[in-house]
Amino acid sequence: MKTQEQTFLTNVTNGTKVRLLKIDAGQGLKARLAAMGLLAGVEFSVINNGHPGPFVIDLKGSRMVLGRGMAGKIIVKLSGS
Amino acid sequence: MAEKIKKITVALAGNPNSGKTTIFNSLTGMRQHVGNYPGVTVEKKEGTCRHNGYELDIIDLPGTYSLTAYSTEEVVSRNFIIEKKPDVVVDVIDASNIERNLYLAVQLMELNVPLVLAFNMSDIAKQKGLVFDIEKLSALLEVSIVQTVGNKKQGINELLDSIIRTAEQPPKNLASLVKYGSEIEKEIEKLQQKFDELRNDRWTAIKLLEQDADVLGHIYNEEIVISVMESILRLKNIFGEEPEIIIADRRYGFISGACQETVKNTVEIRHNRSDMIDAVMTHKIWGLPIFIALMYIVFDLTFRFSEWPMGWLEMFFGWLGRSISGFWPAGSDNILKSLLVDGIIGGVGGVVVFLPNIILLFAAIAVLEDSGYMARAAFVTDRLMHKIGLHGKSFIPMLIGFGCTVPAIMACRILENRRNRITTILVLPLFSCGARLTIYALIIPAFFAEQWRGPVMWLIYFIGIALAVIAAKILRLTLLKGETVPYVMELPPYRMPTAKSVLLHMWERGWLYLKKAGTVILMLSIILWAAARYPRMNAEKLAGLNDAETRTAMLKHSVIGRAGSALEPALKPLGFDYKIATALIGSMAAKEVFVAQMGIVYAVSEHDDASVLQEKLRSDYTPLQGFCIMLFCLISAPCIATIAITRSETGRIGWAIFQWAGLTALAYAVTFVVYQVGMILLG
Numbered sequence: 001m002k003t004q005e006q007t008f009l010t011n012v013t014n015g016t017k018v019r020l021l022k023i024d025a026g027q028g029l030k031a032r033l034a035a036m037g038l039l040a041g042v043e044f045s046v047i048n049n050g051h052p053g054p055f056v057i058d059l060k061g062s063r064m065v066l067g068r069g070m071a072g073k074i075i076v077k078l079s080g081s
Numbered sequence: 082m083a084e085k086i087k088k089i090t091v092a093l094a095g096n097p098n099s100g101k102t103t104i105f106n107s108l109t110g111m112r113q114h115v116g117n118y119p120g121v122t123v124e125k126k127e128g129t130c131r132h133n134g135y136e137l138d139i140i141d142l143p144g145t146y147s148l149t150a151y152s153t154e155e156v157v158s159r160n161f162i163i164e165k166k167p168d169v170v171v172d173v174i175d176a177s178n179i180e181r182n183l184y185l186a187v188q189l190m191e192l193n194v195p196l197v198l199a200f201n202m203s204d205i206a207k208q209k210g211l212v213f214d215i216e217k218l219s220a221l222l223e224v225s226i227v228q229t230v231g232n233k234k235q236g237i238n239e240l241l242d243s244i245i246r247t248a249e250q251p252p253k254n255l256a257s258l259v260k261y262g263s264e265i266e267k268e269i270e271k272l273q274q275k276f277d278e279l280r281n282d283r284w285t286a287i288k289l290l291e292q293d294a295d296v297l298g299h300i301y302n303e304e305i306v307i308s309v310m311e312s313i314l315r316l317k318n319i320f321g322e323e324p325e326i327i328i329a330d331r332r333y334g335f336i337s338g339a340c341q342e343t344v345k346n347t348v349e350i351r352h353n354r355s356d357m358i359d360a361v362m363t364h365k366i367w368g369l370p371i372f373i374a375l376m377y378i379v380f381d382l383t384f385r386f387s388e389w390p391m392g393w394l395e396m397f398f399g400w401l402g403r404s405i406s407g408f409w410p411a412g413s414d415n416i417l418k419s420l421l422v423d424g425i426i427g428g429v430g431g432v433v434v435f436l437p438n439i440i441l442l443f444a445a446i447a448v449l450e451d452s453g454y455m456a457r458a459a460f461v462t463d464r465l466m467h468k469i470g471l472h473g474k475s476f477i478p479m480l481i482g483f484g485c486t487v488p489a490i491m492a493c494r495i496l497e498n499r500r501n502r503i504t505t506i507l508v509l510p511l512f513s514c515g516a517r518l519t520i521y522a523l524i525i526p527a528f529f530a531e532q533w534r535g536p537v538m539w540l541i542y543f544i545g546i547a548l549a550v551i552a553a554k555i556l557r558l559t560l561l562k563g564e565t566v567p568y569v570m571e572l573p574p575y576r577m578p579t580a581k582s583v584l585l586h587m588w589e590r591g592w593l594y595l596k597k598a599g600t601v602i603l604m605l606s607i608i609l610w611a612a613a614r615y616p617r618m619n620a621e622k623l624a625g626l627n628d629a630e631t632r633t634a635m636l637k638h639s640v641i642g643r644a645g646s647a648l649e650p651a652l653k654p655l656g657f658d659y660k661i662a663t664a665l666i667g668s669m670a671a672k673e674v675f676v677a678q679m680g681i682v683y684a685v686s687e688h689d690d691a692s693v694l695q696e697k698l699r700s701d702y703t704p705l706q707g708f709c710i711m712l713f714c715l716i717s718a719p720c721i722a723t724i725a726i727t728r729s730e731t732g733r734i735g736w737a738i739f740q741w742a743g744l745t746a747l748a749y750a751v752t753f754v755v756y757q758v759g760m761i762l763l764g
Contacts, residue, residue: 027292027323028151034329035147036569037181040322041330047356050365054460056572061209062178063355063572065460067467070569 009046009055009066009074017045018076025073036064043079086131089248090138092162094189095173096182097144098573100201103231104173105141106585108241113585124494132241135248140167146181148188150295153499162194168248170194171240176206176213176228179344183336186222190255191284195247196224199240203228205574210346218343223253232579256283261331264319265290268312276305290316291325355574359457368461375458376480379449383441384484390437398430420610428606431671432598432722439488440591442481446492447586449477451578455495456570469550470557472496475505479549482512486723487597490730491590500561503731504553507740510719511549513542516672520714523676527695528707537708545715548747601725609670609721612640629684636681641666655713655749656706656756665713671720705759709752717748 012018020042023030033039037059047063048056055071057064066074095101105113109128126141142161143154150156162170172189174182179200189196200206200213219226225243229236260266272286273279279286288296289309300306316324362371402422409418449455459473466473474495482489489509496502521541525534618638623631636642645663652662660682668675676694685694698707718741719727728737 027325030323031149031291031325031329032151033569034326035149035184036571037184037333038569039326039330039333042333048359048363050363054463056359056363060178060180062175062181063359063574065456065570065572067463067569 006075006077009071009076010049010068012046012049012076012078014046014049017043017079019043019079020074021077022075023073024075025070029070029073038064038074086134086136088136088138089169089245090165090167091140091244092165092167092170093139093141093173094158094162094170094185095142095144095201096146096175096185096571098571099144099173099175099178099182100231101141101144101173103579103582104171104199104201104229104237104240105139106582107231107234107237108137108139111585111588130241132238133245135245137241137244140165145185147185148192149291150293152497154497156295159192162189162192168195169197169244171197171199171244173199173201173231176200176203177209177211179206179211179213180333180336180340183340184332186224187259187332187336190222190224190258191287193252193254193256193284195250195252196255197240197243197247198222198224198226199236200226200228201231203236204230204233212345214343214345218339221339221343223255223258232582259332259335261287261328264316265324265328265331268316268324272305272308272312275308276302278302278305287328291328292323355453355572358575359572362454362457363460368457372458372461375449375454376477379442379445380480380484383438383445387437387441391434394430394434394436398426398434401430402426416614419614420607424607424610425603428610428670429598429603431673432602433595435485435487436591436594438485439491439594440587442484442488443492443590444583444587446477446495447583448578450495451576451582453573453575456572459570460572469553471505471553472498472501475501478505478509479512482509482514484515486510486512486514486719487594487726488590490723490726491593493730500557503736504556504561506727506731507556507736507743508549508552510723510740510744511545511552511716513545513715514672516720517714519673520668520675521711523679523691523695524698524707524711526691527698528702528704541711541715544712544751548716548751552747597722597725597729601728602722605721605725606670609641609667612644613642613667614639616640632681633684636663636678654757655752656702656709656760657713660701661710665717668714669718669721671722672714675714703763705756705763708759709756712755713748713752715748716751717745719744 006021009018020038020040022040023033023038025033038044042059044057044059046055047058050056050068054068055066057066093101093105095104105126105128108130110130112130113126113128124143128139128141130137130139140161142158145152145155145158148155148159161167170189172186174186176182186196186198200215206213213228215226215228225247227236227240227243229240261269268290269283269286272289273283285296289300289305290312292313297306297309313324316327320327362368364371405421405426406418409415446455449458455474455477458477461473462476463473466475475493477495478489478492481492486509489512490506493502493506493509496505521538525537529537613636616638618635623634626634637646642663644666646659648662648666649657649659652658652665657665660679663682664675664678667678679698680694683694683697685697702710724737724741727740728734731737
């Protein structure tokens with residue numbers, strides 16, 4: 001299992017595909033993200049780790065912007081390439 | 082043969098950016114109007130349409146991703162569906178983005194409403210290489226699906242046919258189609274068997290398990306609440322996670338199952354062009370300068386192009402005033418004439434003159450929004466705005482505020498979050514508008530040497546911005562407290578805006594503005610007109626005075642003049658006398674009236690140019706007093722048009738009063754400090 005490392009989304013570089021493991025946030029925020037498709041198990045890729053600004057991901061074919069604070073609460077697993 | 086027209090109510094639901102508005106416009110054309118949902122500041126668009134002998138009443142629900150209770154828009158949408166029971170709900174789906182868009186559709190299915198899905202932007206989906214087996218998907222979800230291209234009007238007739246067919250069909254039981262797995266299903270079943278209220282209401286049972294605050298708030302049976310809590314605890318034990326998240330997960334599971342068999346992706350090109358544009362537009366370094374340059378172009382163009390029509394409108398109102406005056410002999414002091422010419426034409430005309438400005442500004446905003454750039458602008462300015470607790474999009478109304486506060490407040494509708502919107506509206510008058518520029522243009526040359534004029538002007542604008550930033554921060558920490566909205570936003574792909582949508586937007590806002598001018602602003606203008614003229618003076622007392630002196634004496638005798646004198650002691654610590662006080666009260670109608678009122682107070686003839694008045698001001702006041710006048714005009718009491726628009730855009734008179742009183746108090750405090758400290762420093 002060594003190849004699959006866990007990390008915060010903020011540490012992921014551009015172009016990386018990841019699988020969402022967990023969101024470390026309150027109930028309301030988690031539900032909002034879930035409604036937008038950000039749920040445990042979902043796969044997405046990082047388009048722009050806009051260090052230090054917001055964060056752009058490709059989720060099921062649409063572009064989503066996450067605030068940096070929020071990206072720091074999302075724990076992901078790298079799913080290679 | 083007179084056929085009876087049957088009426089159908091249709092609610093239009095859909096995600097933001099799904100092209101819902103283009104479908105709405107295609108269905109209704111110009112037969113639409115905008116209002117608000119009662120009690121909340123969510124815009125409600127309604128329109129009508131005829132098709133095959135049916136009359137369709139179409140309601141455009143706010144764009145939402147789901148039907149939870151976490152945002153006003155979502156609660157409004159679902160309450161409308163539950164309470165008003167529309168005959169058909171059309172869910173507009175961005176076909177190029179189908180899985181995420183179907184999430185709302187699944188929730189609508191849970192609500193058991195007669196549903197039609199419009200797979201919109203199907204041309205873009207095709208370009209992306211998506212191929213749908215519509216027949217099979219339609220059978221799986223048991224709803225009719227119509228492929229549309231909203232901005233090209235494709236599929237609209239088929240959509241209408243489908244709506245009517247669905248309205249005529251016996252209701253289906255869509256709610257039981259989505260399953261949440263045996264554990265959750267068991268709890269739903271338990272609740273439904275135990276309580277009669279829930280027996281036929283699977284939706285409420287699910288919402289209770291999701292701990293939906295709004296639904297829970299309407300359950301008065303303690304036993305239900307206890308049973309629900311027990312169920313939730315059991316589920317939490319099993320899954321190690323809130324049932325709400327598991328339910329969302331199962332919904333996506335259901336969607337992904339349905340899509341697996343029916344949606345094929347033939348090519349792997351996505352977003353390429355948008356990404357390339359974004360690499361420039363949202364660039365770390367260039368993003369902000371590009372945004373500022375674009376904004377500059379927008380404002381430059383709107384103000385440049387609106388100059389001519391504004392001139393025409395001014396000429397028209399001038400002509401109208403003169404023509405009406407012509408019915409009375411020259412020099413006549415008839416009340417009706419004065420009311421018509423000075424009160425109504427002067428007051429309303431002064432506001433209507435800005436109409437071209439507003440229309441063009443909103444055309445520009447519509448282009449920015451429809452093209453997809455607005456989302457990028459918010460992205461680019463977000464870091465800046467986040468520091469004062471606002472959303473990146475607040476930047477746009479603030480910029481407009483330098484032109485005129487009224488359209489700026491109207492533009493706050495682009496802000497989805499209520500707290501953000503109200504905070505922005507409240508501080509907007511601090512962005513020095515064009516009308517206040519006329520005051521600075523009078524005062525600055527009167528008191529300041531050539532080389533200081535630029536810096537003083539800059540200082541005034543800067544003080545306004547600084548106060549707005551501080552006030553916004555304070556409001557977000559106190560009255561309008563709440564987490565800064567977790568920043569998640571979709572970046573829609575860039576699109577070509579359509580002329581129709583831009584025109585409709587212009588028309589909508591322009592009409593809204595005219596309606597305000599014709600009602601509230603008209604009424605307030607008349608009141609202020611009367612206050613500046615009554616009570617009237619005896620003719621004998623005016624004998625021997627020339628024209629200008631007569632006007633001075635009459636203003637001093639009027640309600641406004643007396644109020645000015647009465648306020649003098651209170652305004653003295655700010656360096657103001659009764660003359661300034663009188664002009665300040667008059668300027669509540671519109672800021673630029675201050676200049677005209679000062680002219681009357683100083684008995685300057687209407688035909689003299691500004692230098693005469695400036696000469697008199699210079700002999701009466703110090704530069705410090707001059708600066709304090711500008712400061713007070715900048716911060717204090719927004720004009721009546723602003724008050725009226727704040728009231729209607731926030732939905733409460735309370736916010737308008739709070740804004741007015743708060744800003745006036747702030748103006749008093751700031752001017753007081755500046756004048757007193759200035760007096761000490763300058764001796």
